[in-house]
Amino acid sequence: MDDGNGGVETRGEDSDLGGTMRLGSQKCRLQSDSLAFSVYQKEVITERHRHRYEFNNNYIEQLEQKGMKFSGKSIDGRLVEVVEIPEHPWFLACQFHPEFTSTPRRGHPLFSGFVAAAAQHKQANE
DSSP states (O other), X not given: OBXXXXXXXXXXXXXXXXXXXEEEEEEEEEOTXXXXXXXXXXXXXXXXXXXXXXOOGGGXXXXXXXXXXXXXXXXXXXXXXXXXXXXXXXXXEESSOGGGTOOSSSOOHHHHHHHHHHHHHHHHTO
């Protein structure tokens, strides 16, 4: 893990590295001009997490300059939850687990949105 100064931190016997599991329902604020917002149709969503991963915010500006959009963040604005590439027909990645709340009869909005985009893309190319 990067220590913020370019060095690498390693987990020792007495360290708490890796002890920050993000677990359960967490709120996320979506940008209103994003693909994620168009799929969910709301500004604040609640999604389930089960991971120890966090995006390194030191790279936000650099990636935004290359076209990535950070369209969903934790309510406090500190943790990246959703990223997109607006120029792509469907590039949306999330930090949470949509499969935890999806069912065969009621698909999660991200899965339903992806399938709809794929069908639209196929129709446009026929």
